Amino acid sequence: MAKNIFLFSGQGSQYAGMARELYEGFEGARAVFDRAREILGVDIADICFNGPEEELGKTINSQPAIMACSLAAFEAAKAKGITFDGVAGHSLGEYAAMAAAGVVTVDDGFKLIKARAAAMQKAAEASSGAMYAIIGLDAAEVEKVCEQTEGYVVPVNYNSAVQTVIAGDSDACERAAAVFTDMKKRAIKLNVAAAFHSKLMQGAADEFLEAAKGVTFKAPEKEFYSNVLGKKLDDFSDMPNMLARHIVSPVKFTSELYEMEAAGYENFIELGPNKVLTGLVKKTLKGKNAMNIENTETLEKAVQALGL
Numbered sequence: 001m002a003k004n005i006f007l008f009s010g011q012g013s014q015y016a017g018m019a020r021e022l023y024e025g026f027e028g029a030r031a032v033f034d035r036a037r038e039i040l041g042v043d044i045a046d047i048c049f050n051g052p053e054e055e056l057g058k059t060i061n062s063q064p065a066i067m068a069c070s071l072a073a074f075e076a077a078k079a080k081g082i083t084f085d086g087v088a089g090h091s092l093g094e095y096a097a098m099a100a101a102g103v104v105t106v107d108d109g110f111k112l113i114k115a116r117a118a119a120m121q122k123a124a125e126a127s128s129g130a131m132y133a134i135i136g137l138d139a140a141e142v143e144k145v146c147e148q149t150e151g152y153v154v155p156v157n158y159n160s161a162v163q164t165v166i167a168g169d170s171d172a173c174e175r176a177a178a179v180f181t182d183m184k185k186r187a188i189k190l191n192v193a194a195a196f197h198s199k200l201m202q203g204a205a206d207e208f209l210e211a212a213k214g215v216t217f218k219a220p221e222k223e224f225y226s227n228v229l230g231k232k233l234d235d236f237s238d239m240p241n242m243l244a245r246h247i248v249s250p251v252k253f254t255s256e257l258y259e260m261e262a263a264g265y266e267n268f269i270e271l272g273p274n275k276v277l278t279g280l281v282k283k284t285l286k287g288k289n290a291m292n293i294e295n296t297e298t299l300e301k302a303v304q305a306l307g308l
Helices: 020-025 028-041 044-050 059-079 093-101 106-126 139-148 168-184 197-214 240-248 251-262 276-284 298-303
Strands: 003-008 086-089 129-137 153-160 161-169 186-189 223-226 264-272 289-293
Touching: 003 059, 003 093, 003 276, 020 028, 020 044, 020 168, 020 298, 028 044, 028 059, 028 106, 028 139, 028 168, 028 289, 044 059, 059 093, 059 106, 059 264, 059 289, 059 298, 086 251, 093 223, 106 197, 106 289, 129 153, 129 168, 139 153, 139 161, 139 240, 153 168, 153 276, 161 168, 168 186, 168 251, 197 240, 197 289, 251 264, 251 276, 251 298, 264 276, 276 289
Parallel strands: 003 086, 003 264, 086 223, 264 289
Antiparallel strands: 129 161, 129 186, 153 161
16 A cells, blocks of 8 residues: 655745634544634734735744644545545744654643744844745755855755755855855745745744653654654653754754655655645655645545555
8 A cells, every 4th residue: 555644834924814714624623623712822824814924924923824834734635534644844834844753742732832833933133044936956966056255155945856955144045045146056035034044043943942851742643754854763861962953953854855766765745734745855865756735726636546
């Protein structure tokens, strides 16, 4: 039987109206939003469904909102009989992945993401960082340009064979982006509040570590792939430090995908708003089935594609 892996969406994928159909159609999805409201003290369903976009785009809201939508999609997928053998997430998606795999309870997952989003929002307001997606160049070339650029700028998201995101001080990022543009490559400035996954987030990592120490972590019930390692995580003995490290470390998503392929995964199912990760799978792996679940239409398509 073909192996299925669930992939959980990352920041920037949010849009007003996301997961509304799943909330209306599945009891399990509604339960996720109920738990989120209890833990966050905010009606995250209202923000997800109605925005406004500016409110939804704030780190403090977008992270728990995307997590709630991803877990709502997870509940809907399970209700339709879709099974899974492993999980992975892109950046904040790892928190939904942990909840799905039983590393943490859903309640603790929302406690963690609440603390993470607050710490990252604070760090973002205290720094002047930027992020750019570099399209059409392999990661080694991107690394080389960053090394040769004056100031602090580093690759932080290894998204696909032809897409790497850089982050750092705004001036240094601008200088690097100009070099990529001169090379006739696309350098797209991302609409984010700070230089995520770089050392500019160290304050957030330190603050978050203390919150994470209050949560109970268990070994996963399914295979769990890590952004920090770029491969399957086997040691869950010190998750608070691993998650704090995650805030300031590159997301090695491309490496994870190759590792999943080597492990025999055939079906890559993205759970959450939009289909960013589905696109990255299609750009990176050949001959695999990549699909997303974010509403009733995409859920039915996935059910058909998987022959259920």
